[in-house]
Amino acid sequence: MSLLRRAESALERPLPISSALPDLVSSLSTAGAGVLVSPPGTGKTTLVPLALADAVPGRIVVAEPRRVAARAAARRMASLLGESVGDSVGYAVRGDRRVGARTRVEVVTTGLLVRRLLNDAELPGVSAILLDECHERHLDTDLALAFSAEVRSALRPDLWLLAASATADSSLLSTLLGDAPVTGADAPLFPVSTVWCPPTGSVDPPHGLRVDPRLLDHVASVVRRGLAESTGDVLVFLPGAGEIEGVARRLGGVPVFRLHGRLSGQDQDAALRPGSQRRVVLATSVAESSLTVPGVRVVVDAGLARVPRTDLSRGLSGLATVRVSRSSAHQRAGRAGREAAGSVYRCWSSAEHDRLAAHPAPEVDVADLTGFALSLAVWGSPDPSSLPLPSQPPASAMAVATQTLRALGAVGADGRVTPRGSRLVAAGVHPRLARALLDGATRVGARRAAEIVALLADDSLGGGTDDLAAAWRRLRGSDALSGKWREEVRRLESAVPPVTARPPRISDDLAAGIVTGLAFPERIARLRRTGGYLMTGGTGAELSPGSGLTGITWLAVAVAQRQAGAQAARIRLAAAIDESTALESGEDLLTTVDEVVWENGDVVARQRDRLGAIVLTERPLKNPAPDQLHDALREGLEKEGLGLLRWSPGAVSLRSRLALLHRALGDSWPDVSDAALLERAQEWLLTARRRSDLQRLDLVQALRGLLDHRAVRELDTLAPERITVPSSSNITLTYSGDLNDPADPVLAVKLQEVFGWPAVPRIAHGRVPVVLHLLSPAGRTLAVTADLESFWQNAYPGVRSEMRGRYPKHPWPDDPTVATPTRRTKR
Known part of the structure; x- marks a missing residue:
């Protein structure tokens, strides 16, 4: 019996996608590529891969945007087949792979698929790729789509490629896949009633990562209301793990399960198994699509999501809490109607709902693109416009990403990947962290470098402290989070080439600082005399009150976030270092520069040794270049005005006459406004070197110097x-x-x-x-x-x-x- 029929026979009732499968397989056998648009609950993630496995001889690779979805999808298919995961159906995610010789369907994350394509674009043994949830527009999803389309076009015309989504723009996907046919399947979802539950009191909007505790109080209250007014399990959407824990504490006495990407696979699986008693599942946006949480009849939506954000001007990236989009809210509500009629309790008003953005912003528009750009370089297409991407990345963000890769030695001047860049990709983490892993291994040892990078890759493992070394020591003990961390450490350590020389013996604190500084040299920070820190990238930073790092002169900052309107970034995770370590980790930022500036009302000429924006030493600069002096004088005139000059009555009169002629006769006569004179300052500052020289300038002669011979002859006639x-x-x-x-x-x-x-x-x-x-x-x-x-x-x-x-x-x-x-x- 075929895999599909075995699975369908195990279902309690037919799934809507079943009726569309014959047309889908037929169109793929003809065109080789296709688009499947099917809302949640139709069974596309469960049955389509099995139908493809029945139609072609090789392996079917299913790509999901999240690890929890990949494991759950594999487990669901294996259960329907009456098998264990790893038999006919298996999965592979970072640090965890369950695949056997008999495996026909392998569910992977999109990130893992991208790395496989970069390693061997022909994907030997693979007959079909199913890219699920394309509408979520993660960076890896966009790359997997573009790379797979190129592989089918240039290398593997026999490869079946199917892009599946619940809400995607089918015409765009069809075009990207060469005018591929579109197949649709409707889901007769059960009705879901909406209950608007805005807070009755004042609640501050989200700011950065901060969520007002009063909102968490309100969410907990709405959960209790939902439990009282309905039957079935309750699925609660919250922005992050911290808010999940906050609501869990407020729900004392209620059976609570957690579901987010930072949990171990065992804990995630527990939330996806039906329970014998009524449950409350607290989840992040991982539960929006791909997953079915069994037994749910009620959804409580806090209306928030956590998304990546990058501050290009300051070199800071991280997560921010934002209002959910209308399309995401619709997806979340649909979770209540998968198995029976349900209800969604939205913690905002219907009027607020109408003002929400229609769709979430694609990651390519807002995220750090360093890893994205490196993948393009490895693929051999550093110019993203040459690839069939759903949308092009912002040019400014790509420029910053390329500059970072050049600094890491990952790409050359032509944008092509270097051998070092290929090694960075193989590490399977952000290029900055890959650099810290490989270079840190020679300084602190492969094991310790892997342990620190594993912590940097998931800063939630810090456990609430901003002292990275302290968090590291706790994870090496019996911390509840250490199991997941150790898995990642083993994977990272295996990616480090053998180190021939034994690294010097140094303390854990210093090792943590060295590796962090290698990853983020622009965040090395020194304590200011006036308080707070200055990072090498030029951004001010502050520790939280009561931090154990207070008073440390030098820090290697791993995580810092600057809120809109704030003068300084808040340091969330850092390691103490000494000055020599700061100079070693940030050696590429060491410069000696000549500075001639206007400062404290006069020209100051000095030579400075800098670590990025941090001044290490300073000494007077003798004989500065004239153009530097003129630039500094011009800066002073811009700041303090042309009143710094001595305007004699003759100069005032001449300037007024020239202004009139410019007004009356146009550009044949010079513009002598303040802005125009400053623009041509090099022409009339002449020999001035300091503030006092400005008073000695002959402005009549300077103004006449702006005139050509004709103007000199005609001046007294035209403006007597x-x-x-x-x-x-x-x-x-x-x-x-x-x-x-x-x-x-x-x-x-x-x-x-x-x-x-x-x-x-x-x-x-x-x-x-x-x-x-x-x-x-x-x-x-x-x-x-x-x-x-x-x-x-x-x-x-x-x-x-x-x-x-x-x-x-x-x-x-x-x-x-x-x-x-x-x-x-x-x-």
């Missing part, structure tokens, strides 16, 4: 300093002090001196009128005009009538346009 009026007086023009939008120039002149002038003079090729301020014999303004003809006709008669009685000794003719201009009285 003085204008001769009809009385023969030579009067100074006043130019506007507003350099950004200079006004027309002003000529203040006594009215009697402009008799006979029919119109105001114009400058700048006639484009700018002079504004007349017509003065009384006593020098007071009688009128302001740029239209002298109108003034003579309309305003002068009134002025004459008023002024001739007040100043009878001065002429006030009836017709000023023909009168003789004068500076004198009637006499």
Whole structure:
């Protein structure tokens, strides 16, 4: 009997996917690739692999995004076949493999599939690949899809490739797989009623990794309500292991099971087995898809998820707590309707639900891409645009990842992988940790390097302390988490090439610091005199109050997280080191730089020995380069303004005249605004070397130096300093002090001196009128005009009538346009 029929005969009732299997297998046999869109509960993870195994002779590889899902899927299929895991169906995850000679279906994590493809792209003995849960858009899922599609296209046209998902964009997947046919299967899920349960009191939104304890109080209360109002088991979605433990403490007296990625396989399996009594299963997002938690009739959703986030500018990466998306909330709710009608209690309001994001952000948009970029380099396609990826990674994140890989020696200048890069990939951890493992083995020994890297790879093993060495010592004892840690240690130690020389004997504390510094050299930190730490990457950092590391001068920081708006990052896990270890671990960051800067109101020239952003020693710099001096002076002028210069009346006037010509005649005349002068500072700072020199600059000469020969010749004609009026007086023009939008120039002149002038003079090729301020014999303004003809006709008669009685000794003719201009009285 075929594997599929054996499994179907063991089911209590047929699964919806069964009716679609003949069409699915037929389309794969014709096209070689396909897309299966099927919601949770249809049986795609359970029955499709068995159907494929019946159709082709080789092994079927099923890739799941999570280890717990891979183990559960293999166990479910083996159970339906009446076999043990490792017979017809087996699994392989990091550190755990149960596969035998008879195994036809092997369930693996997508990360493990990617490493197999990188090791041998032809996948000998494999006849079909099923990529499950493609909609989750993990980095490894995207890579597995792209690499498998290329293998089928170029190397293995006989390889069947099926992309399966509950909510995926089927047209996109079809295109990526060469216009592959799409098969759908509907699931007649049982109805799930929604109960909105927002907190009645004030609850702070999530911030970084922090979740308000009042929300955990509320979730526990809603769980008790769900238990009271319904039957069946309760599945509770929480963002992380810490929140799971917090709610578990609040549910004293209730049978509680935990389900998250940090548990051992045995503990995860316990949550997935039906119980004899009513249970509450506290889970992270691992239970959103792929898994069926038996007996669940009630879902309580806290509405939060934990996702990767990367701060590219500061070199910090980690996890952040965010609001769940609407699609994820829908997936979670569906867990209550897998086996019977159920209910979902959402710990938020329907109005908040409408404001949630439609879908979670793909990991490629928000995560650290160093490992992703290294996989591309090993594949021979460092440019991601050449691969059939569901979406392209951000260029900035890829640039940072490539820069990191070059610093690790993993890729060359052309982006291709180096032999060292291939060894880093083989370690099966993040490239930074792989570097720490391989290089740390020669310094502290392979065993100790593996133990420290295993802890760094899963910082939850720290157990709440920020002292990495203390956490390491506890794990080597009888800690509850040590079993999983020891499994990873054995795997990592086996990945280390034999070390010929015996490493020196050093303390555990120092060994922890050396390995951590090798992994994260940009997080080596030194205590500041003013308190807190400065990391080599330039980010400030602080220890938590009461930390056992307080007062340590040097730290190798493993985990640091900076919240939005915070001035410094919070150190979550670190090891104490000495200065020589800091210099050794961060040797690639050691530099000697000449610095010429504006500091404390003047130019400071010095030479500094640096470890990244940390200044080790400093001494005066003799004879700094002129361009460095000019840059520092410019920095000072930008900070303190051009008031640092000595602006003589002649310089002020010349600058105003040039500003007017630039406004009137355009770029043929220089822009002399503050920003423009600073932009051309190199042209006029000349020999200045310090603040005092700025006061001695001849700004008239500097401004004239901005003009070409033509402008020098035309300046006095186009923007004269003085204008001769009809009385023969030579009067100074006043130019506007507003350099950004200079006004027309002003000529203040006594009215009697402009008799006979029919119109105001114009400058700048006639484009700018002079504004007349017509003065009384006593020098007071009688009128302001740029239209002298109108003034003579309309305003002068009134002025004459008023002024001739007040100043009878001065002429006030009836017709000023023909009168003789004068500076004198009637006499």
